[in-house]
Structures are given as C-alpha cells and as structure tokens.
Amino acid sequence: MINKDLVIIGGGSAGMAAAVGAYDHGVKDILIIERSPFLGGILNQCIHNGFGLTEFKEELTGPEFAYRFIEQVKARNIPYVLDSTVTSINRDKVVVYTNAKEGVVEVQAKAIIMATGCYERSAGAIGIPGDRPAGILTAGQAQLFLNEYGYLCGKRIFILGSGDIGLIMARRLTLEGAKVLGVAEIMPWSNGLNRNMVQCLYDFNIPLYLSHTVSKVVGKERVERIEISEVDAHMKAIPGTEQSFNVDTLILSIGLIPNNDLLNSISCTMSRTRGAIVNEHFETDIDGIFSCGNVLHVHDLVDNVVAEAREAGKGAALYIQGKLPREDQVIACLAGDGVGYVVPQKIVLDESDDNLLFKFRVKAPSKNVFIEYAFNGEVIKRVFKPVIIPSEMEIESLPKNLLKTNQGTLTVSLKAKEA
Amino acid sequence: MKDVIIIGAGAVGSFIARSLSRYALSVLVIEKENDVGDVTTMANSAISHSGYDPVPGTKKAIFNVAGNKMMPEVCKELDIPYGKVGTLTVAVEDEQLPMLQELLERAKQNGVKARLVDAEELKKMEPNINPEAKGALLCPEGGIVNPFLLPVRAMENAMDNGVELHLNEEVTGICKDNDHYVVTTNKEKYEAKVVVNAAGLHSDDIAKMIEPISWSILPRKGEYYVLDHYAPGLVNHVLFPLPSAKGKGVLVTMTTSGNYLVGPSSEVMEDKDSVSTDVPTLENVKAQAMMLVPKIPFNQQIRVYAGVRATPSTHDFIIEPSKKYADFINVAGIESPGLVSSPAIGEYVATKLVGAVLPLKAKSSYKKTVKPYVNPLLLPLKERNELIKAHPEYGEMVCQCEKVSLGQIKDVLSRSVPCLSIKALKKRTRAGFGKCQGGFCQPQVVRLLAEHYHVTPLEVLYDKPGSSLVKEEVKKEAK
Numbered sequence: 023m024i025n026k027d028l029v030i031i032g033g034g035s036a037g038m039a040a041a042v043g044a045y046d047h048g049v050k051d052i053l054i055i056e057r058s059p060f061l062g063g064i065l066n067q068c069i070h071n072g073f074g075l076t077e078f079k080e081e082l083t084g085p086e087f088a089y090r091f092i093e094q095v096k097a098r099n100i101p102y103v104l105d106s107t108v109t110s111i112n113r114d115k116v117v118v119y120t121n122a123k124e125g126v127v128e129v130q131a132k133a134i135i136m137a138t139g140c141y142e143r144s145a146g147a148i149g150i151p152g153d154r155p156a157g158i159l160t161a162g163q164a165q166l167f168l169n170e171y172g173y174l175c176g177k178r179i180f181i182l183g184s185g186d187i188g189l190i191m192a193r194r195l196t197l198e199g200a201k202v203l204g205v206a207e208i209m210p211w212s213n214g215l216n217r218n219m220v221q222c223l224y225d226f227n228i229p230l231y232l233s234h235t236v237s238k239v240v241g242k243e244r245v246e247r248i249e250i251s252e253v254d255a256h257m258k259a260i261p262g263t264e265q266s267f268n269v270d271t272l273i274l275s276i277g278l279i280p281n282n283d284l285l286n287s288i289s290c291t292m293s294r295t296r297g298a299i300v301n302e303h304f305e306t307d308i309d310g311i312f313s314c315g316n317v318l319h320v321h322d323l324v325d326n327v328v329a330e331a332r333e334a335g336k337g338a339a340l341y342i343q344g345k346l347p348r349e350d351q352v353i354a355c356l357a358g359d360g361v362g363y364v365v366p367q368k369i370v371l372d373e374s375d376d377n378l379l380f381k382f383r384v385k386a387p388s389k390n391v392f393i394e395y396a397f398n399g400e401v402i403k404r405v406f407k408p409v410i411i412p413s414e415m416e417i418e419s420l421p422k423n424l425l426k427t428n429q430g431t432l433t434v435s436l437k438a439k440e441a
Numbered sequence: 442m443k444d445v446i447i448i449g450a451g452a453v454g455s456f457i458a459r460s461l462s463r464y465a466l467s468v469l470v471i472e473k474e475n476d477v478g479d480v481t482t483m484a485n486s487a488i489s490h491s492g493y494d495p496v497p498g499t500k501k502a503i504f505n506v507a508g509n510k511m512m513p514e515v516c517k518e519l520d521i522p523y524g525k526v527g528t529l530t531v532a533v534e535d536e537q538l539p540m541l542q543e544l545l546e547r548a549k550q551n552g553v554k555a556r557l558v559d560a561e562e563l564k565k566m567e568p569n570i571n572p573e574a575k576g577a578l579l580c581p582e583g584g585i586v587n588p589f590l591l592p593v594r595a596m597e598n599a600m601d602n603g604v605e606l607h608l609n610e611e612v613t614g615i616c617k618d619n620d621h622y623v624v625t626t627n628k629e630k631y632e633a634k635v636v637v638n639a640a641g642l643h644s645d646d647i648a649k650m651i652e653p654i655s656w657s658i659l660p661r662k663g664e665y666y667v668l669d670h671y672a673p674g675l676v677n678h679v680l681f682p683l684p685s686a687k688g689k690g691v692l693v694t695m696t697t698s699g700n701y702l703v704g705p706s707s708e709v710m711e712d713k714d715s716v717s718t719d720v721p722t723l724e725n726v727k728a729q730a731m732m733l734v735p736k737i738p739f740n741q742q743i744r745v746y747a748g749v750r751a752t753p754s755t756h757d758f759i760i761e762p763s764k765k766y767a768d769f770i771n772v773a774g775i776e777s778p779g780l781v782s783s784p785a786i787g788e789y790v791a792t793k794l795v796g797a798v799l800p801l802k803a804k805s806s807y808k809k810t811v812k813p814y815v816n817p818l819l820l821p822l823k824e825r826n827e828l829i830k831a832h833p834e835y836g837e838m839v840c841q842c843e844k845v846s847l848g849q850i851k852d853v854l855s856r857s858v859p860c861l862s863i864k865a866l867k868k869r870t871r872a873g874f875g876k877c878q879g880g881f882c883q884p885q886v887v888r889l890l891a892e893h894y895h896v897t898p899l900e901v902l903y904d905k906p907g908s909s910l911v912k913e914e915v916k917k918e919a920k
Contacts, residue, residue: 057841107838109818118822122833126826141842144878146667146744153717154746156903156910163880171884173898173911198915239717243907259720270912279876283842286672296740 023128027051027342029117031108031284032137034063036315038091039328040135043335045098049342053129054095054102055119061095061102062088063139064162065324067169070190072217076325087324111284113308133310133338136285136298137331140278140316142187148276150182152238157245161187161275165194174198176271180248181205182236186322186413188275189214193222195273202226203267206234206250208257211387213275213413215322235259239272248272278320285313295319299367302378303337303346304330312338319365319381322415330381340374347372351429358396358435360384362412371428377419382434387411392437395420398430410436443469444799446624446633448612448647450477453775454639455592455599456787461795462602465802469633470596470604471626473611475905476865477858478592481641482780483868484716484748485663486689486705487696490778491528491583493548493555494684500758502551505778507785509582515784518810519594521587522697528583528679529558529567532575533732540683541578548580555580569675569734583679587697588780589868593858595787598811600857602804608859609906612640615650617766635768635795642713642751644759644773652765658774660713661688661752663705664722667744668737669876670699680733688750689777691729693737698843698871703730703737705748716747743876750776760786761794768798814852818844839889840882842875850886854893862902863890863910883910 027049030037033056041052060066065073068084075081078090095102106121115131142160150158157176159167164175165187179200181188184207192202205223210233212219223230237251237259249266251259280297282290291299291307298306298313305312314334315327340346353369364382388410395403402424410416425432445461447454450472461468474480489512495501516523532541541557548555556579563570563577600606607626614625615636624631640647645658668675675695682690688707695701706722723745730737753759753774763769772790775782792801817825817835829836835848853860853869860866863873863886872886873879879886887910890901902908 057838105837107841107844109844120817120825120829120836120838122829122836125829125836126822128822141877142880144743144876144880146878147742149666149718149720149723149742149745151717151719153715156908159910160880163883166881166884167911168915171888171898171911172915172917173884174913174915175910176912199913243903243905244909283670283876289672 023116023130025130026053027132028053028135028338029129029131030054030135030137031117032056032063032139032317033061033102033104034137034139034315035065035088035091035324035327036139036317036331037063037135037137038095039331040137040314040335040338041100042091042094042098043332044135044339045100045335047336047339049339052100054100055106055108055117056102056104057107059105061092061104067162067166068190069169070194073324076323077328091328108284111288113288115310132342133312135334135338136311136313136317137315138281138284138317140280140320142274143277143279145274150236150239153241155239155241155244157241157271158239159271159273161185161191161273164191164273168194168198174200175273176200176269178203178269179271179273180267180269181273181275183207183274183276184212184214184219184230185275185277186214186218188273189218189222191273191275192228193226196226196228202228203269204229204231206231206236208233208235208253211411215413236272237264245270245272278316280317280320282317285311293363293367295363297365300365301352301368301370302366303340303370304334304366305337305341305346310341319363322413326415326417345374349428353425353428354431355380356431356433357382358433360386360388360436361434364434369425369432371422371425375422377421380418380420380434382416383412384410384416384436385412388436390439392439393418394435394437396433396435397425404437406439442621443467443631443633445469445635445637445795446471446622446631447637447639449639449641449644450592450596450606451480451482451639451641452478452588452592452595452780452783453641453772453786454637455595456783457637457639457772457790458599458604459595460787460791462599462604463803463807464791465804466799468599468604469631470606471610471612471624472606472608475609475862475902476868477596477606477608478589478868481748481751482592483589484746485588485777485780486692486694486702487585487588487780488528488679488692488694489523489584489586489781491548491553491555491580492551492778493530493544493553493578493580494689495551495778497547497550500760501778501782504758504760504782504785504789506551506553508778508782511784512584512586512781516586519590519598520811520814521590521594523584523586524697525582525584526678526695527579527581528681529563529577529579530681530683531563531570531577531733532683533571533573535575537683538575541576544578548578553580554582567677567680569736570680571733571735585679585694585697586780591780591783593869594811597856597858598809601811602807606858608861612647615647617651622769635770635798637770637772637790637795639772641775642749644751644771648763648771648773651763651769656759656774657754658713659752659754660710661750661776662708662710662716662747663750664718664726664747665702665704665745666723666726666739666742667746668701668703668739668741669743671701671738671741673699675701675737676734682729682733691726693730693734698874703727710749713749716749718745718747743878752776758782758786760789770794814849816849817846839885840870840872840875842877843871845870845872850889862904862908863887864904866890887911
C-alpha cells in the first residue's frame, strides 16, 4: 500500500486540469491514473479544431489542447501512470489499479477525484429495431477507427442523432471520401452546437431529418439498408412515413453517459442524469471523493470541462487541508420548470468564494425567457435570455450574499417573459 | 473414413462430441457458422432449468432433469460460470394459485425438488417482486449458466481429446453408400460410418437428405433485453411467470456475469435465420416483465437480442435413429430446455445411440477437464499481483467495461477451438459485452485479431464472412 494525498482517476482533460487545480492550491502529492498509453483522453482522437476558444483564446485541435495541459502537468512534475486500470475503490479511499509493469498497486488516498469521462450510448441501449449486422458504430468509435487507427468504417453512411461527435464525423467521413446520406434526429431540434450544424452539415449539403428516427436496420452480415420514419409526439415511429437508404454503415450519435462504474460500486448517490450528486466544491456525498468533467455531467466544450475540473482540484485541496466545512446543513438545488438538471445539486455555503457557479441545461429551445433563481420560494435573481437551447449548457454565477441562510431549496427555472 | 460425423456445433453437437471423445473413435464436427454455439445456443435465457415444467415422461422431462443434475460437475470440469440460484415461478393472481399446485405435482413426478412459498415469504426472498404476487413455486436446484462458454468449452475439451472441427462448412448432401455415408459440404466430401444430425434449426433439412420425415422444425423467435451490471439484488432467483402453451413466458433473471436478462417473446415465424427485433414485441416483453418486477431499471439497458427456438412439430425432443438406419441419428427439436439438457443428451447419444452401432472403447488418454482459465480479477490481490509479475499481459486491460486483460484474450486465441471473429472473442472473454458495447475496445480487438491471424484489419470479421468492421485503409502513403 502506498499513500498519496490526492488520487485522480482519469488523465483526460478533466483529470489533468483537476491535478493542476489541486497543485496550484497547495496539494503536491498527487497521482493521476490513466487507462490509455497517453494523457489527454478522448481529445487525442478529436483531430478537428474548435477547442480552446475560452481557455486559450485561440482555436486548437483536440491533441493540441491536450498537449497544453500535458505541459502544465509536466511543468509541475505531477506524477502519472499510463496504461493503468483502476479495478476498485472503496469508501475509505483505497484505490486499486493494475498495469503490466507494476502488477497490482493499492493506494491509500486522502481524497479522490473521479475524472473518468463518459461513454457513448450504443445501438443496444436504444434497441434499434431490425437486424444486428456489422456496420453499426457509435460516432466516437468511427472516429477512433479513422483518426487513431487509420481505417474508414464505411463508404455509404447514415447518421442517427445530431450530437456533436456525429456532426463532426459527418464532415470527417465526407472528407475521407465516404458519402453521408443524411442525419436523423428524433427531437424536433438539433442536439449539436450551432457552429457544428453549419460547418459539418450545411456546408456539405448533408440533409438533416428532424423528428425522425431509424425504424429498421436490414442486413445479414453487414448493414445493407436502413429505414427512417417520422416520429409522433411520443417519439414513436409513424407508420407510412418510412424512407429507405441503401447504406453500409449506420453511425450513432445519440448521447453520452457518465462512466460511473466506480462510484456506483461504492453506492455513491447519483442524479437522474447518472452523474454524482455534488456540492459547489464538486464533492460527492462520500467524504473526500470528488467528481468533475463528463463523468459528472456531459459538457459541450472542453474549455468548460477544464474550468470545472480546476475547481474540483481546488475543492479537493481544501478538503485535504481541512478547510472545507463538514456541516450537515445544506441548500438543495433543484431543476424547476423547463430545466433538465442543475449542477451542483447542493450548496454548503462556506466562505471560500463570493460567487456560486451554476450549470444547467434547458429541456427544449425557448426564446425571450428569464432564468429565475428562487431561494425558499423567494425570487432572488432573474436573467433574461433571448435564446436558450438544450444543446448548449448554461453557466450562470450567483452571488453568495443573495443566500441568507445555509438551508432550504434553491430552484432554477425558466419563466416566460410577461407580455 | 470417419467413425462419426456430427452436423452442427451448438450446445447439443458440442456435448455429443465431448461424450464421444472419451472413446477411441475418429469424430468430425461440421458447423456452417463461423463459431461454435453461434445460433440458438447463444441467444436464449441462459438458464439451467430444474425440470419442474416439462410433461412427465417426455424426453424433455428426462433430459432436462438429468442435464441439470450434471450441470454443476460439467461446469467445474469445463471451467464455466454457473450458479445454482434457484427459480421461482410466480403467481400474480389468486386464480393462478391452483396452477402452482399442479406444477408442484409435476415437479414431484419429474423428481425435481420443489416447494410452494406464500406471498409473505416470496416478498422476503424477492423484495422487488410485484407486491400483488400471491405466491410461487421454488425450485432450489434450478440455476443460471454461461451459454456462450458451454459449447465453446465442451468443444475445446472434445478437441483436446482428438475431435476435429470444421467451421464455415455447410452440409449440402448426404447419401448412404452400402456400409457408410458420404457427406458432401460446400467445400469437401467425407465418408463416415455414423452421422449425427444436430443441426438445430436446420435439422429437418438435414434429416430429409436421408429419408422422408414426419416432423418439422417450426422456428419460434424470442426477443430479450440485456441490462448492465446493476447493483446486486434486483432479483435473487430466476423469476418465471406461470407457463402457457406458448412457453415459459417472460422471465427476469440475473446472469452469471452479473447482468440481468428480461425476455423472451414467443413469435412463430417463417424465416429460420432472422434474429431481428422490433419495437412492439419488445414493448410487450417489457410490460409482461413488469408484472413480475414492476421497477426494472430499463435505463440500464445495454442490448436487445433475439434467438430462434428450434421448436419441433412433435412438441418433444427428437433423439432417435432415423426410421431406416440405426447409424443415422437425429437429435432435433431441441428447444427449451435444450441448453440444460445438452450434457445429458450428449451422454445418451454417445453411449446409447452411437454405442448401439459402433464399439465404444474407452481411451486411456482421455482428460475430462479443460486447461483452467485465469481471470486476474477473480484472484486475491496478492495472487493477482504475482500473476501479472509473471505474465504482464494480465495487467494490461483491453476491455475496460468488463475488465478483460490482454492475457485473457491471448489465452482464448491459443485454445483448440478457433476464435475467428470479434463476436467469438466477445463470447469467450466478454470483451465488448459491457455498457459501451465495444465502443472503446473494438479497434484494439480488431488489431489483436489481425495480428494473431496475420491479416489486415479489413479482413477481421465481426461474425460471418462479409461482416468486417472497417472498409478502407486511409492515409496509406503517410504510414
């Protein structure tokens, strides 16, 4: 058994930024555990640009963005192990990992930060009707095959879901010579960032079928044909609206799910969106275990991930230094009308900062609305939004001095602008 | 000239091969798929039924009960995950209670341990059961078994004892030539003294090559949901509703890998080879399952699948020589409870039916066990550490969801049963079976298979020929 102040599980953007955040707040005895042969995580397969506009005020590719953070980790001499898989953790913060060189290593940590990212919802998870031949891949898997291994997954492609990776792959596959016949989205609106809609679909004349889903896959060994259908208000395919496409590949971009096996294994309290329930320091309901980045909630932009992870690193450092309050009294944060979820889900209200940062997504696109913060029933802040959409995470700050006590409920809701 | 040709390497064919491998016989198994156990055997409920349900005196009853008794020992010899968790057949309405009594009687006649549990005890045993449930029949000898490894390891054991296996070879004709058979495939012609037809869904097609038959196989599809490793305790037993004419009904069970299965439907169909799923059928499965367990976490769904049962028109297993020839043996219509029956069927076919036409001389070299498989995660930390120090590949994790190491993958690639596809590797190791369904590890698995078989990734198959995952190499000049 070795001892470490802080163990960070995952060496992608969140893990590296969390390490930097903790280090810069005085905790230097850190170990980052990364499963792949490189730091950087999924950024390494995202060779397109568009990363870093907030963080570095310039447009970088995924590997370039990762490189900037690898340099920050190296500049601080923060130790990390690669090709290493965490096989278990417990509530006493013992982390067991394994790799080919060291065998099995047990680490007793004072604090743990979970930065294990997310995984893609698969065809099986939504039970796409029809046959189950080869040629149905998630967008990230197609991206991994293409960008890291150098293989094109198909020549005639249809994409289900308008998530950002799907849009990025529509362009990427087209540039590599594949024909992308269309993108179907079950919702009546797109699920990707606006810039990706424009740059990846419209610029390449790839049609987008809103309120459509794949209603049938046909193919014995490999996908031969798919059918899409329009969906009704309950998202069920409407008979008679089928359109058929002869394709060899169906790519799915139907959502990302936090990769929370480890926290689930120790019965950490989870939210409806399958991330941990955390306070404003990103501490879960298990003492000294923190969560940040896509394993906490799925972000659109890596810039937001690293900002959040630095805060989690700071939170873990404060915890290790005994500076985080250990109080029972907390404010519960709730998603009200029109809001899908809110992070953090609770507030301990200590004196470490002046402002609280809230992140949330709305359930449906709206125009001319107020975001309303109500504390114990009383409206304490309203922010006007001319346009608000589910595919873009909202980040709003709330001055702490608006909260008069450290108990009760804070509700974030969407209110229509009065006529 | 072979002594025996077995057509079909499902659970039944594999166990017949294993039982025959004890004797000094030359045995060839011909399988049309790209792996053993690739059709009905791999897509079912993965249950070791106790045998309370089949009509007493039928072959189903006899082989089910015998097979279930053999299962713990067989699984030990072949290193197959098995759990004697017990089954509960649940009455959800008062009117169903007399049926439980009937089933109890039937269990007694079949020689199966069983007892009735009342609503109160049932709720203690199964906290998540429908609160309206009235009672259940408990069969403590029923259990769960890994259906992927059952045929693979039985065949491995058979091959280690000298049996020959040809995959991707389809029998196209059989004719009797005096004292032997000529079996023609899409690749070769073989001669054999005895032919065993264990061709599953196509066993009627094979049987007809020899003589007209009075029975047929009526394909009946079952669709299922697979849920991820959920916190243990959603169910503690295999939960069945009361059986009906259509089958055992929609069950809720855990698997030997800690997942949960919900299904199957029961649909009569025409195409024997279609394993497609559809929304209304699965919705119906869901609704029926929720009669047993109202709060099934379907948000943990990671896969849906369908299997096709080889339902015989006779409604009982057909395990007998053909009408004309004692040395042409039909083993057909092995629908549920076929998986659990297969070790007993294997023994019977080898010793009684093949034994009736060929001398069975025991081989002194016969070994009944497979070389043990190592799963580092099942070892205590100290032993795991020693293993990895000695064999570093067991410390290199390929599949993160199911925690499958490179060492385990190389092990299955080195065994006697060929592991030719991504799916074959998945069935043996669970790599790609988890929540991401291969999203992260499949490219690496493709690379490992390509390296092992000295082919390019373009030639690595997901399953059958024509099922490669990638279509074209890019930036070749840059490499």
